[in-house]
Structures are given as C-alpha cells and as structure tokens.
Amino acid sequence: MSVTAPRGFEAAGVAAGLKATGKPDVAVVVNRGPLKTGAAVFTSNRAKANPILWSQQAIADGVVEAVVLNSGGANCFTGPFGFQTTHQTAERAAELLGVSAGDVLVCSTGLIGTGDEVFRAKVLAGTAEAIATLSADGGDDAAHAIMTTDTVAKTSTLAGDGWTIGGMAKGAGMLAPGLATMLVVLTTDAVLDAAQADAHLRAATRVSFDRLDSDGCMSTNDQVTLMASGASGVEPDPTAFRAALAEVCTSLAIQLQCDAEGASHDISIEVIHAASEDDAVEVGRSVARNNLFKAAVFGNDPNWGRVLAAIGTTGADFDPYAVDVSMNGVRVCSDGGPDRPRDEVDLTPRATHVLIDLKVGDASATVYTNDLTHDYVHENSAYAS
Known part of the structure; x- marks a missing residue:
C-alpha cells in the first residue's frame, strides 16, 4: 500500500x-x-x-x-x-x-x-x-x-x-x-x-x-x-x-x-578509510560521474586506471599511489599499481561493486550509479519525440 x-x-x-x-x-x-x-x-x-x-x-x-x-x-x-x-x-x-x-x-x-x-x-x-x-x-x-x-x-x-x-x-x-x-x-x-x-x-x-x-x-x-x-x-x-x-x-x-534509463549495470562505489565522510562521498561521486569509467563497465572492462584518474581530480585527502581498488571482489590495484589480473574480474552480472581503499582514516560512504549505455543515449535523444 x-x-x-x-x-x-x-x-x-x-x-x-x-x-x-x-x-x-x-x-x-x-x-x-x-x-x-x-x-x-x-x-x-x-x-x-x-x-x-x-x-x-x-x-x-x-x-x-x-x-x-x-x-x-x-x-x-x-x-x-x-x-x-x-x-x-x-x-x-x-x-x-x-x-x-x-x-x-x-x-x-x-x-x-x-x-x-x-x-x-x-x-x-x-x-x-x-x-x-x-x-x-x-x-x-x-x-x-x-x-x-x-x-x-x-x-x-x-x-x-x-x-x-x-x-x-x-x-x-x-x-x-x-x-x-x-x-x-x-x-x-x-x-x-x-x-x-x-x-x-x-x-x-x-x-x-x-x-x-x-x-x-x-x-x-x-x-x-x-x-x-x-x-x-x-x-x-x-x-x-x-x-x-x-x-x-x-x-x-x-x-x-x-530502473535507471537504459542501464545494464547497477554500480555501488564504496569508499573506505577516508579522512572524512565528505571526502569519501567526493571520491565516490568523482567515479560515478566519470563517463570513461561508466563506459568501461558497460563493456565489461575492469579498467581500474580510470578509477584512479577520476579520484585524482578531487580535493580529498589521500595519496593516489597508496590506494587499493577492488572490482566485484577482486583487488585489481594495490598501492597505486597492478594487483590481480583483470581477467579474474567478472563484470557480466548487473550488480557491480567497486571498493576504493584510501588508507588515511576511518570514514566511509557508498555512492550509487549506473553504466553509460547505447540505450541511455537513445532514450534521452528521443525523449521529446
């Protein structure tokens, strides 16, 4: 009801x-x-x-x-x-x-x-x-x-x-x-x-x-x-x-x-060990709004370099060369460098989890987004017709 x-x-x-x-x-x-x-x-x-x-x-x-x-x-x-x-x-x-x-x-x-x-x-x-x-x-x-x-x-x-x-x-x-x-x-x-x-x-x-x-x-x-x-x-x-x-x-x-328009992946970006909650949100949002990252997820490509490039544009307190990034449970980046092979990451499920460890504090936050798809572009290009 x-x-x-x-x-x-x-x-x-x-x-x-x-x-x-x-x-x-x-x-x-x-x-x-x-x-x-x-x-x-x-x-x-x-x-x-x-x-x-x-x-x-x-x-x-x-x-x-x-x-x-x-x-x-x-x-x-x-x-x-x-x-x-x-x-x-x-x-x-x-x-x-x-x-x-x-x-x-x-x-x-x-x-x-x-x-x-x-x-x-x-x-x-x-x-x-x-x-x-x-x-x-x-x-x-x-x-x-x-x-x-x-x-x-x-x-x-x-x-x-x-x-x-x-x-x-x-x-x-x-x-x-x-x-x-x-x-x-x-x-x-x-x-x-x-x-x-x-x-x-x-x-x-x-x-x-x-x-x-x-x-x-x-x-x-x-x-x-x-x-x-x-x-x-x-x-x-x-x-x-x-x-x-x-x-x-x-x-x-x-x-x-x-139910986001045209989306094929629902992406949860969890940021942990941030200096403050505001920093965690800022970092998570920078990834959520990065079209290169969103397009990579649409193509089932665990391109963690795009994650680091996105968070590097923020004013949050962290060392980009100390950050860990995991995608769907696989740590693909450790201390700002390669970790597990990309082919171990399965991005075919709709639910996608990205974990970013900033290693500077105790604050955390999760930002929710979607991938960037052909269907999203089509639906919004024809919305008024």
Whole structure:
C-alpha cells in the first residue's frame, strides 16, 4: 500500500489524459491526521519548476494536508501561466478537501517547457477525480500515476515500534544529488512535530537519495516530502525512527538506481578509510560521474586506471599511489599499481561493486550509479519525440 500503509492516510491515482498512453498521471496523497505535520527537501538547481516554487512557500509553516502530483508535464519554464496553474491546482485540492491551499504541496514531472490551457484543465480535472476516489488502499495507484520513463513503480514500507513508515518514488533519469533528484512522498503515523520531521528527513536523504548519482544531471522538479499523521499516538525513539526512515529512503533510492534509463549495470562505489565522510562521498561521486569509467563497465572492462584518474581530480585527502581498488571482489590495484589480473574480474552480472581503499582514516560512504549505455543515449535523444 506504500504511502497508505501508515494510519491516517488516503491516496488515489487516476488517468487525466496527460499521458498519450492513457495510463494514470495524477496522484493525490492526503493526511487525515490528527496531526498534519510536514517537511520537504527540494532540488538545489537554480532553475526551479513552478511546483517547487509553490511548495517551498507552502512548507514554511511545517503543515501539510495533502500532496498533488502529476506526470506527463513538468510545468517548468512555463512563465506566469505555469505558476498560476500550480496555484490553481492547490486551490482546487484545498476547496475539495476543505483545507487551506497553503497547506497543499504540488509536484510535477515530465517534459520541460510545455504547458497550455489543455494541460491545466486536465490537471485540475484529474485532481478532482483523484480526490473523489481517495481510499486507504490507493497507495499503489498513486505510485503508478507518478511514473514517467519508469518501468516499475517504486514503493517501500517499514513497521517500527507501534508506528509505520511508507513511501513511493519516481525517477529513472536525471538522478544526481541536490538535495533530492526525484519525486518522493513519505508518510508516517508516528507523532512528530515539524522540527523533528525536518531533521529526520534531512538526515535520511543525506545518506540515501543524496548518494544516488545515476547520470550526474540535476533536475528542476525534484522534491521529497514527509508527512506525519500522528495516528499511531506513539512518539518514536528518535534514533530508531531516523534509522528506519533512512532505510526506507535507501530502499527507494536503490529501486530508482535499478530502473535507471537504459542501464545494464547497477554500480555501488564504496569508499573506505577516508579522512572524512565528505571526502569519501567526493571520491565516490568523482567515479560515478566519470563517463570513461561508466563506459568501461558497460563493456565489461575492469579498467581500474580510470578509477584512479577520476579520484585524482578531487580535493580529498589521500595519496593516489597508496590506494587499493577492488572490482566485484577482486583487488585489481594495490598501492597505486597492478594487483590481480583483470581477467579474474567478472563484470557480466548487473550488480557491480567497486571498493576504493584510501588508507588515511576511518570514514566511509557508498555512492550509487549506473553504466553509460547505447540505450541511455537513445532514450534521452528521443525523449521529446
């Protein structure tokens, strides 16, 4: 049931005609309370879509009654008309739910730079239809309605000590951090105030969505929202709740990685013995964004020299001539030189693990990425056609 697994939530997903396929394209998730706590993190791209501009204002008071999401159109770079469309979407949902428009967040995903009266009419009609069909069993329908190039819906749930967390996500491309590069809705029936929700969400995204760097491209529409209904009546242990939320977010992030556009390898880049966590992330990300390395993995070539060349561009504290690199369990580089023969490395499985030992400290981090394939280039060259 994803976002409706926790008590106090209803959801729906409907087909409003935004997608040429006729598949569901408008989703609504509503918090029935008794608490209406909310927190959200957004893309740090300076080019922000109209729903981001609206939601950043709406979340300021830490109250969220509902989230309206549409696929089939990003409503980005559509001028004043586009912002009015987002505003009217929140107003329509608020009117039908009997709440304030300022407590309704809006999310959109799809092609940038398109939007007209027909688009607006379909979004508004879809919002009304979704609200009319809200149910405690509607989480899966909502998860399918936010898909674009996704091939599967992404959902996750986790039961805690008297409370539950649920989540849904969409994303199959433009997965790079800053702060969260996809659309995600998280729900919980735990008792949280706005400050707690914000702190837990930022801590969880930092070690999950922020570590997903599929293609190094940052979107304009990315938003992760957490809503807490308090319907369980349980105030969770902060440490346990934060760990559980991070687990749900990591599950969703891995699902996004595994559905990345055109990918044939899911690559986990684990950096150990770094001087700091920031150094570990910087090193891992430098490899994740290196097209030569990603192309080599696509060709099943354990070219560890490209790993060293990539990390040498960072400002992290390490000696490149002391680094070890292992690929799928085979140490191919030791102390900056050749170790085991390359032909011992099997890169034919989809799951690919790269271990980089910097040998300077105790910090570690893992960054998740994918290979660079012909299918990725084709899919993104024909995206708007």
